[in-house]
Amino acid sequence: MRINPEIVENLAVNFIRTELSRIGMKKGIVGLSGGLDSTTVLYLLTRAVGPENAVAVIMPHRVSSPSSVEDAMDVVKTLGVKHYLIDITPMVEAYFEKMPTDNKVLRGNKMARERMSILYDISAREGGLVIGTSNKSEILLGYGTIFGDLASAINPIGDLYKTQVRVLARHLGVPEKILRKKPSADLWVGQTDEGELGITYQEADKILYELVDLRKPVEEVERSYGKEKVRGIVDKIYKNHFKRLPPQILKISTRTVGRDFLYSRDVLT
């Protein structure tokens, strides 16, 4: 699963440029957390359209780690892109005053969807496309909020595992402190991806690669990595499959959207 980051960079830059021009837009909008994935995507976007057409939106909540905003601001300055800094605490907490809960996942999902809502608002104001920042590891494991951080118009890193994104990021010149950061959705204090998933990306990516890309039988992968770990991953893949799909539509007619009404995403563009 080694990649040549230069080839991937060129392809991703070309992809972003092509898709924007097909839709007749110049700008791309990225929700920038200060983490590895969104920083990488902002670097790619900036190379594709120039800093004048790359827009970063930084959306901390009061539980976000203070270093996240600092790191995000440093990236914005380094790249020279336009940015919005919007504290989502008031909107999110206004809701939870009416609908109180201590459930971290409920709170985290609300925050992710608040950010999505802001990104799409800014995309309309700026006349730009929301560029997705979910990687292949997250998408396959379903480690994201549906209609939240998983929402985007185009995603240049969705077919790269987390460990591959890191290789690409290093090649792009993403700052060392971001490369070394423990991956985190930063939805509550002390949250880390690997803590929540119960496995390191290093290991999860190898297992996913063997199962998904190489299509090795589950039993064979279990022999290499242990039954429990592999089972855990397989369960997540299927349990969260709905997050990767448009909503299910009850078929009544002979021609139903999503099933037998089929066109390319790029049709007539």
Add this chain to the structure above:
Amino acid sequence: MNIAIAQMGPAVGKVEQNLDKHLEILQKAKDKGAEAVIFPELALTGYELYDLVPDVAIKEGHPIMEKLKEGSRILPFFTGFVLEEDDLFFNAAGFFREGKLVHIHRKVFLPNYSMFEEKRFFAEGDRFRAFYDGKLGRVGILICYDYLHPSSSYVYFLQKVDLLVVLSASPARGYPQDGFPSIAMWENMSKVVSRHFTVYVAYANRVGFDGGMAFGGGSHAYSPTGEEILRLRDLEEDLGIFAYQRKELRRARVLFPALRDERPRVIYREIRRILNED
């Protein structure tokens, strides 16, 4: 004779726009000294068509077909389009020359695995017929997956073709190291086919994106001794010309008399035996 490979990226369903692009490239190739041009698979329509197939199909008398024919007055060319015949739709390639559609190949091997679902949308062709052209000699046309079955090239080999023209829309895939493994796969095929069937191979792949799939480019030509004589860029639009020489064909066949030594009757008898065992 100078043959150009036009590595271009058509837009899905925008036939008029893609046609204009053909005409532009034909003129450009002519200015560069080309005497014939090869466009990629479905260059007229884009690749990821799905339910658009019947809407972009053309047949004799269709205004787009007539414009393609007119275009061949600039230079003779090969291109890919959706052919309609008896209410069936084929992934087809045509050779156009001096205002006429001279020869049609209908894709025989429709890929239906992984990201491909051509059998859902196209009817299957059922023949590999070589044709003769005064300037090009004996020519066989293959479309993409046709070429990954060496038996297709073999059938043309038995028809003594001089030039194999491959029109392709191959997505770049596999995590890239030196380059995309899918691009290397086509080159390996051409190296073997050109050398062992002592033919020129001209492989025209498209570039650009359809629905997130990046087409790989890497179009190339190989001489009948198995040498790479043209290699276009990966993943980007490009136009290149190679020299197609009758004397090289003769030299290759003197060096390696593959066709003379071929024993098609043995092959035929064995295939018949295998089929009859069912």
